[in-house]
Amino acid sequence: MSEERLDFVLTVNGTTHAVRLPPRRLLSDALRHDLGLTGTHVGCEHGVCGACTVLLDGRAVRSCLVFAVSTQDAEVTTVEGLTEPDGSLGPVQQAFLECHGLQCGFCTPGFLTTITAGLRDNPSPTHEEARDMIAGNLCRCTGYQNIVKAVERAAEIAHGFETVAGATSSATGAESGQLEYEDRDDDNASTGLGA
Amino acid sequence: MGQKVQRVEDQRFLRGHGRYVDDVAVDAQTLHAAVLRSPHAHARIVDIDVSAVLDLEGVHAVWTYEDLAELSPPMAEPLPLLIPHPALTHGRTQYALAKDEVNYMGEAVAFVVAEDRYVAEDAVGLIRVEYAVLPPVVGIPAARAAERLVHDDVPANLGARLEQNVGDAPAAIASAPHRLALDLTVERSACMPMEGRGTVARWDPDLNRLQAWTSTQTSTGVRAALAVKMGLDLGQVDVITPDVGGGFGVKINHPWPEELLVPLAARVLGRTVKFTEDRREHFISTAHERGQEQHIEVGFDDDGRLLGLDVMLWHDHGAYTPYGLIVPIITSTQLLGPYKPQNYRVVFESLYTNTVMVTPYRGAGRPQACYAMERTMDAIASYLGKDRAEVRAANFIQPDEFPYDHGLIFQDGRELEYDSGDYPASLEKLKTLVGWDEFPAFQAEMAAQGRRVGIGLACYVEGTGVGPYEGAHVHIETSGKVKVATGLTTQGQGHATVFAQLVADELGVRFEDVEVVTGDTRRMPYAVGTFASRAAVMSGSAIHLAAKRAKEKVLKIAADALEVDEKDLQIVDGVVSVVGAPPDSVGASIDLGTVSVLSNPLRYAFDEASKRATQFQVGDPGKPPVPEDEEPGLEGKDFYSPERATFASGMHAVIVETDPETAEITILKYAVVHDCGNLINPMIVEGQIHGGVAQGVGGALYERMAYDESGQLLNASFMDFLMPYVTEVPDGIDIDHLETPSPLNPLGIKGAGEAGVIPSAAVFAAAIEDAERTASPGFAITAMPISPSELFALRRSKESS
Numbered sequence: 001m002s003e004e005r006l007d008f009v010l011t012v013n014g015t016t017h018a019v020r021l022p023p024r025r026l027l028s029d030a031l032r033h034d035l036g037l038t039g040t041h042v043g044c045e046h047g048v049c050g051a052c053t054v055l056l057d058g059r060a061v062r063s064c065l066v067f068a069v070s071t072q073d074a075e076v077t078t079v080e081g082l083t084e085p086d087g088s089l090g091p092v093q094q095a096f097l098e099c100h101g102l103q104c105g106f107c108t109p110g111f112l113t114t115i116t117a118g119l120r121d122n123p124s125p126t127h128e129e130a131r132d133m134i135a136g137n138l139c140r141c142t143g144y145q146n147i148v149k150a151v152e153r154a155a156e157i158a159h160g161f162e163t164v165a166g167a168t169s170s171a172t173g174a175e176s177g178q179l180e181y182e183d184r185d186d187d188n189a190s191t192g193l194g195a
Numbered sequence: 196m197g198q199k200v201q202r203v204e205d206q207r208f209l210r211g212h213g214r215y216v217d218d219v220a221v222d223a224q225t226l227h228a229a230v231l232r233s234p235h236a237h238a239r240i241v242d243i244d245v246s247a248v249l250d251l252e253g254v255h256a257v258w259t260y261e262d263l264a265e266l267s268p269p270m271a272e273p274l275p276l277l278i279p280h281p282a283l284t285h286g287r288t289q290y291a292l293a294k295d296e297v298n299y300m301g302e303a304v305a306f307v308v309a310e311d312r313y314v315a316e317d318a319v320g321l322i323r324v325e326y327a328v329l330p331p332v333v334g335i336p337a338a339r340a341a342e343r344l345v346h347d348d349v350p351a352n353l354g355a356r357l358e359q360n361v362g363d364a365p366a367a368i369a370s371a372p373h374r375l376a377l378d379l380t381v382e383r384s385a386c387m388p389m390e391g392r393g394t395v396a397r398w399d400p401d402l403n404r405l406q407a408w409t410s411t412q413t414s415t416g417v418r419a420a421l422a423v424k425m426g427l428d429l430g431q432v433d434v435i436t437p438d439v440g441g442g443f444g445v446k447i448n449h450p451w452p453e454e455l456l457v458p459l460a461a462r463v464l465g466r467t468v469k470f471t472e473d474r475r476e477h478f479i480s481t482a483h484e485r486g487q488e489q490h491i492e493v494g495f496d497d498d499g500r501l502l503g504l505d506v507m508l509w510h511d512h513g514a515y516t517p518y519g520l521i522v523p524i525i526t527s528t529q530l531l532g533p534y535k536p537q538n539y540r541v542v543f544e545s546l547y548t549n550t551v552m553v554t555p556y557r558g559a560g561r562p563q564a565c566y567a568m569e570r571t572m573d574a575i576a577s578y579l580g581k582d583r584a585e586v587r588a589a590n591f592i593q594p595d596e597f598p599y600d601h602g603l604i605f606q607d608g609r610e611l612e613y614d615s616g617d618y619p620a621s622l623e624k625l626k627t628l629v630g631w632d633e634f635p636a637f638q639a640e641m642a643a644q645g646r647r648v649g650i651g652l653a654c655y656v657e658g659t660g661v662g663p664y665e666g667a668h669v670h671i672e673t674s675g676k677v678k679v680a681t682g683l684t685t686q687g688q689g690h691a692t693v694f695a696q697l698v699a700d701e702l703g704v705r706f707e708d709v710e711v712v713t714g715d716t717r718r719m720p721y722a723v724g725t726f727a728s729r730a731a732v733m734s735g736s737a738i739h740l741a742a743k744r745a746k747e748k749v750l751k752i753a754a755d756a757l758e759v760d761e762k763d764l765q766i767v768d769g770v771v772s773v774v775g776a777p778p779d780s781v782g783a784s785i786d787l788g789t790v791s792v793l794s795n796p797l798r799y800a801f802d803e804a805s806k807r808a809t810q811f812q813v814g815d816p817g818k819p820p821v822p823e824d825e826e827p828g829l830e831g832k833d834f835y836s837p838e839r840a841t842f843a844s845g846m847h848a849v850i851v852e853t854d855p856e857t858a859e860i861t862i863l864k865y866a867v868v869h870d871c872g873n874l875i876n877p878m879i880v881e882g883q884i885h886g887g888v889a890q891g892v893g894g895a896l897y898e899r900m901a902y903d904e905s906g907q908l909l910n911a912s913f914m915d916f917l918m919p920y921v922t923e924v925p926d927g928i929d930i931d932h933l934e935t936p937s938p939l940n941p942l943g944i945k946g947a948g949e950a951g952v953i954p955s956a957a958v959f960a961a962a963i964e965d966a967e968r969t970a971s972p973g974f975a976i977t978a979m980p981i982s983p984s985e986l987f988a989l990r991r992s993k994e995s996s
Contacts, residue, residue, distance in 0.1 A: 029312075038211070038218035039210070039211020039213070040211070043389045048912070079209075080210065093209040097206075102209070104441040105204070105208030106213075106215065106388075108209065112209070135920055139389070140386075140886070141687050142889075143889030144885075147921070
């Protein structure tokens with residue numbers, strides 16, 4: 001017997017997608033496998049690690065605990081939607097870059113979305129509040145030290161402060177402390193997806 | 196080198212453009228695999244009935260062991276025993292799909308390929324297996340008792356027994372002024388990378404070759420295994436390791452059953468096939484580590500100086516031994532740390548149990564080793580009433596004693612010979628950093644308020660950068676951009692950044708013009724892998740050497756083109772120029788892109804660099820365009836193969852507070868002194884330390900594999916296995932570096948990846964013990980990890996005794 005499928009609309013990062021999916025399809029799987037938005041990562045599939053966190057109408061939710069079909073009236077924001085309109089990194093992304101807030105990068109999208117929502121609710125967190133903001137997300141690489149710094153730095157950036165945190169850049173455009181972005185997806189030899 | 200350079204890979208990761216294995220081949224044509232796993236720890240398979248699956252729409256294949264021989268005969272053989280050792284007299288490995296019996300809960304029994312993972316899991320649920328359940332062997336005491344056997348043909352559950360001796364430890368202990376004995380245990384934990392295992396494979400019928408992406412720590416290892424198991428020539432197999440979401444050791448083991456079954460299915464079905472494990476599968480079907488029991492006897496003098504050390508280790512290696520004896524060998528050799536016992540005997544027994552197998556996890560046997568040695572040092576200090584730092588200092592190998600040969604054989608089969616270090620200087624730095632000398636006053640002040648605070652320290656030495664070799668290829672394109680390939684893989688260490696730093700430094704090019712590829716067998720087919728804190732030492736050195744070779748060629752061609760002597764040339768920002776010549780003087784400089792054109796005498800011109808090249812004349816008109824013993828192209832390739840490992844070291848200290856009522860354990864301060872030789876990128880080294888410390892906190896205070904007596908893993912989820920969140924790790928880690936360069940490699944570097952996790956069990960046991968000592972009666976901490984409940988129970992049992 002063929003599996004029942006439903007027609008509905010997913011609105012992700014401002015774009016609408018008409019999809020036809022089984023009702024049991026998780027939002028995380030729909031984003032990744034059906035829309036190709038693979039920035040959202042799945043770390044545990046039981047809502048504990050937070051890697052799959054996306055924003056649903058601005059609220060941070062675990063996309064592995066949400067059926068895709070149940071989000072048809074909502075706006076979904078994923079990590080791909082956190083960059084500025086001009087393509088530059090958003091404040092939380094920029095703070096992670098400056099503070100070395102990521103290593104393997106797998107948990108990172110969930111932190112970025114969580115902190116984006118967190119700073120919207122509390123734009124000037126104290127140190128304790130910065131730690132609390134990320135207390136529901138697991139990271140196995142960083143020991144969280146630089147993620148906490150990144151929360152505090154992101155708040156500064158969002159407030160327009162340009163004091164430089166932690167690392168410096170050796171890039172030629174180093175005045176801004178920012179590396180020029182080069183998207184290597186088109187010639188990504190390391191994934192063999194060049195064709 | 197030495198700069199806190201921001202990571203180039205972060206741009207991809209931060210935008211959601213990382214490419215992990217589950218992000219490869221995202222399209223409706225890709226098929227998805229799921230695996231039926233044994234629900235029992237020990238059972239005979241009586242019958243498997245897959246008939247119900249065949250009617251399920253969307254299923255493309257269902258395989259059991261019976262199908263493997265027909266698909267590819269080598270697939271029906273046991274998986275490889277990767278690292279044989281003469282002492283491993285009874286090595287056993289599993290089959291890709293269980294044959295006749297299962298030996299741990301989670302062992303792969305059947306494999307399904309379907310339209311999507313949902314349907315594949317539906318199908319797995321329809322397979323009916325009849326098992327004859329056998330009593331399992333769970334835990335080291337049961338394995339040693341050997342009332343039941345894991346494998347019928349392995350007597351006493353004993354996979355291996357290895358003894359190493361230096362001097363005569365029993366005699367030295369017997370004649371020592373003071374003697375102590377300790378019995379210690381460490382429980383199981385696991386790597387738990389945020390991304391589990393995954394493999395995608397595609398068979399190209401036009402090229403008659405296989406392409407596999409896998410989340411591994413060794414692309415070349417998987418490639419060789421795939422060729423053998425699928426009956427292909429090595430040249431028909433490409434393995435690509437894309438971005439990897441953490442490894443920490445578990446992904447060095449290979450090939451996993453799924454790593455073979457997915458490519459086989461891709462070839463048989465003619466479709467791209469993907470397997471991505473879920474978290475429960477990662478818990479029950481990959482690998483764990485750490486579980487050991489230890490008995491230590493030590494003899495020492497009035498100063499606490501070791502005279503003899505006699506150690507017996509029982510190592511739980513789980514149901515199979517694909518990775519040989521690496522973990523217990525490391526425990527037994529690295530146990531010595533920065534000390535020099537005059538006489539040392541160590542024996543380990545590596546034992547089978549009906550649990551998930553044990554392969555290296557960050558630290559790879561060293562956390563257990565450090566725990567054994569440092570608990571011994573603390574016991575000696577306590578017995579003599581001496582300062583714990585003083586007893587350690589009395590036993591240090593001194594700076595003028597390097598190289599120091601312990602007279603043992605290390606994990607790489609080479610002598611355990613330390614290359615360099617300065618342990619007294621490390622200890623002084625640590626004492627300052629943590630406030631060691633001031634602590635007793637603080638402790639007394641707190642005790643007067645009824646608060647229990649304690650301090651602990653632990654020292655370790657870590658053999659890093661073990662051989663046999665790594666290689667690198669550096670190619671300067673006509674655009675002037677530099678493409679670098681090395682074969683080992685990356686799991687978050689920032690290789691694309693640190694290796695680019697090395698090339699930029701050596702070659703004189705802009706950092707952002709260097710692009711590094713790792714773990715792609717098409718780009719560098721000779722490689723070993725990422726483990727043993729070896730990537731920076733091995734591939735870093737190889738890349739440095741390859742860049743040097745490329746530079747030699749650049750200078751030779753540029754000197755010819757500019758009609759000057761090589762010695763008068765410099766390379767800055769990708770331009771070769773005559774030292775001291777005015778910046779704009781004609782004919783005094785040439786960019787690397789143009790040199791690249793000149794290196795390759797093509798008939799055809801394609802780009803601006805080709806036009807620029809026309810103003811230069813190189814080569815001898817009397818010789819062939821590519822002279823004998825030369826090659827076209829501006830490339831450098833080299834390999835680095837050291838005589839032996841280089842030995843990093845470090846010392847940690849922690850101050851904890853234990854609640855007098857609830858026994859809750861709070862970290863007040865954590866300090867690290869770390870010596871990994873010269874630093875390439877201090878930001879990345881500190882990140883590695885942060886992560887290691889957090890994993891160490893998990894291993895010391897929270898994480899354990901809760902097997903029940905029937906061999907069920909009761910906490911196989913992130914809900915039940917307590918991995919630290921930010922709320923469990925220290926708020927700030929104080930780090931100080933010492934840099935004693937290694938004489939073994941051109942950069943003077945040592946490995947840094949594992950260090951942060953090594954002293955954790957030792958340092959927390961010491962600090963908690965110290966805190967409890969402030970309230971009578973004190974007691975020794977001999978089992979780790981320790982939870983508040985266990986600490987509470989210890990207090991109760993001491994009070995009542």
